[in-house]
Amino acid sequence: MGFFGSNAAVRFRQHGIIPILSSSAPERYPEPQRRTVAHANILYRASIEACLQQYTPDAILHAAAFSAPLACEKEPDIAYSINVVGTQNVMALAADYGIPFVFTSTDLVFNGEKNVLRDGYYSEADEPDAHIVYGKTKIAAERSIQEQSFGRWIILRTALMFGRRVAWANGFPQFAVDLLKSGKPTTLFTDQFRTPAYIPDIAEVIVHLLRAQRFGEIYHCGGSERINRTDFVQRYCTVAGVDTSEIIACTMDDVPNYTTRVRDVSLNSEKLRHSLAQFSWQMTPYEKAFQEMLEGD
Ligand SMILES: NC(=O)c1ccc[n+]([C@@H]2O[C@H](COP(=O)([O-])OP(=O)(O)OC[C@H]3O[C@@H](n4cnc5c(N)ncnc54)[C@H](OP(=O)(O)O)[C@@H]3O)[C@@H](O)[C@H]2O)c1
Numbered sequence: 696m697g698f699f700g701s702n703a704a705v706r707f708r709q710h711g712i713i714p715i716l717s718s719s720a721p722e723r724y725p726e727p728q729r730r731t732v733a734h735a736n737i738l739y740r741a742s743i744e745a746c747l748q749q750y751t752p753d754a755i756l757h758a759a760a761f762s763a764p765l766a767c768e769k770e771p772d773i774a775y776s777i778n779v780v781g782t783q784n785v786m787a788l789a790a791d792y793g794i795p796f797v798f799t800s801t802d803l804v805f806n807g808e809k810n811v812l813r814d815g816y817y818s819e820a821d822e823p824d825a826h827i828v829y830g831k832t833k834i835a836a837e838r839s840i841q842e843q844s845f846g847r848w849i850i851l852r853t854a855l856m857f858g859r860r861v862a863w864a865n866g867f868p869q870f871a872v873d874l875l876k877s878g879k880p881t882t883l884f885t886d887q888f889r890t891p892a893y894i895p896d897i898a899e900v901i902v903h904l905l906r907a908q909r910f911g912e913i914y915h916c917g918g919s920e921r922i923n924r925t926d927f928v929q930r931y932c933t934v935a936g937v938d939t940s941e942i943i944a945c946t947m948d949d950v951p952n953y954t955t956r957v958r959d960v961s962l963n964s965e966k967l968r969h970s971l972a973q974f975s976w977q978m979t980p981y982e983k984a985f986q987e988m989l990e991g992d
Contacts (some may be wrong), residue, residue: 696724698866698905699799699894699985702858705828706898709793714749717759718758724863743788752903754795757785764803764955766946767829778832783839790845795910797901800837800852802889802917803830807957807979816890816921816963819899819913827955837913847910854917854962857984858894867891871928875937883925886946890917891927893984896976900967914970917962918964919978927981934985 698717704714718724721732721973722971737759747755760778761767767774782798789796804823811817823834840848860869874881900916922930925944947956968976979987 696721696728696863697758697760697762698858698861698864699856700756700865700896701861701896702856702894703756703758703819703868703901705859706895706903710902711726712902713856715752715773717746719759728863736775737785740784740788743785745794747788747794753795754797755785756797756799756901757782758799759785761832762780762829764829765826767832768827768905768954774828775835778829779835781841782836786840786845786848788841788845788900789848793845793847793903795847795849796817796840796845797851798836800833800850800913801830802852802854802915802960802962803827803957804837804852805830805957806836807960809959810958811888811921811961815863816917816961817915818963819915819966822865827957830957831916837983847899847908849904849910850913850915851897851914852905852962853892853897855889855891855959856894856897857891857988861989866891868928872932872935872937873925875932875939875941877929879942880941880943881928882943882945882950883928884947885923885925885944885956886925888921888961889960890919890921890964891981892918893979895987896978896984899976900971903971903976907970907973909970912966914967915962915964915968917964917978919980921959921961922981930981932986934982935989 696718707714715733717733717735719736733746736742745788805817806824806826825831857867947953
């Protein structure tokens with residue numbers, strides 16, 4: 696029921712799929728959404744199992760996480776419990792019940808030090824080597840999945856995600872846009888590069904991979920361009936008609952004690968493109984995606 700799940704659910708419905716969104720605390724959500732949220736706390740197998748027995752899903756999309764890199768640095772034990780033990784719990788039950796399992800991993804399994812313009816964007820052949828806690832927990836979770844004898848899993852390493860505003864979750868680029876609209880100075884990095892991915896496109900990928908039964912593989916899922924955060928927010932604001940004069944563009948070195956320093960984790964999504972060639976899948980160009988997002992706001 697986070698930022699990704701809430702956005703992805705819209706695209707799943709367009710495919711005739713009925714998504715069951717879950718939360719460790721459904722009472723936290725506003726009406727009317729609260730009534731449709733299933734309860735499942737991934738820290739407890741009994742809680743997940745009760746949910747599976749109630750809803751008997753055809754597939755599990757495991758997107759629950761302690762997902763904020765800075766919070767993971769501050770609370771590594773919680774990050775490990777939710778991101779590693781939680782994933783092991785969901786995966787074990789998927790295996791017990793024989794349900795296909797998709798795990799949303801991240802480009803931050805890489806440390807970002809590769810010279811991607813010279814040596815190519817990060818592909819599945821690159822060895823994960825995160826320096827930050829969040830990335831390390833995602834690597835450990837991926838390894839747990841790969842070590843299982845149950846083979847019907849897919850690991851999707853997605854880039855920074857963007858999508859429509861979700862009232863109950865922090866989303867990108869909305870956090871920056873809200874700051875700008877409030878007239879507050881908004882500090883954004885110019886030296887952090889990603890290949891941001893539009894959530895409806897990621898949802899589309901998941902539908903295709905599951906239907907084609909492309910199991911037992913890791914796939915990279917990046918967006919249509921490599922871009923830094925400042926330029927991305929500026930381009931969104933141009934489409935949205937938001938004044939960007941209060942953006943303070945800076946580098947990571949300008950922020951003292953910045954702990955989640957990751958320079959460039961641009962993803963190479965060729966394997967995915969090749970695997971989905973029959974569906975002519977491609978990422979929506981950013982400006983087109985921004986228009987769609989604004990129509991939905
Ligand atoms: N956002 C990005 O840019 C990005 C990029 C790459 C990969 N990812 C990955 O994509 C996935 C989704 O990210 P997101 O941005 O949607 O994150 P999010 O908005 O923080 O959502 C994560 C969800 O996990 C749930 N959760 C946390 N602890 C739980 C527990 N013990 N039991 C059950 N649910 C729990 C939370 O719901 P409750 O608090 O209601 O339980 C929350 O809604 C994550 O795996 C993340 O690592 C995200």
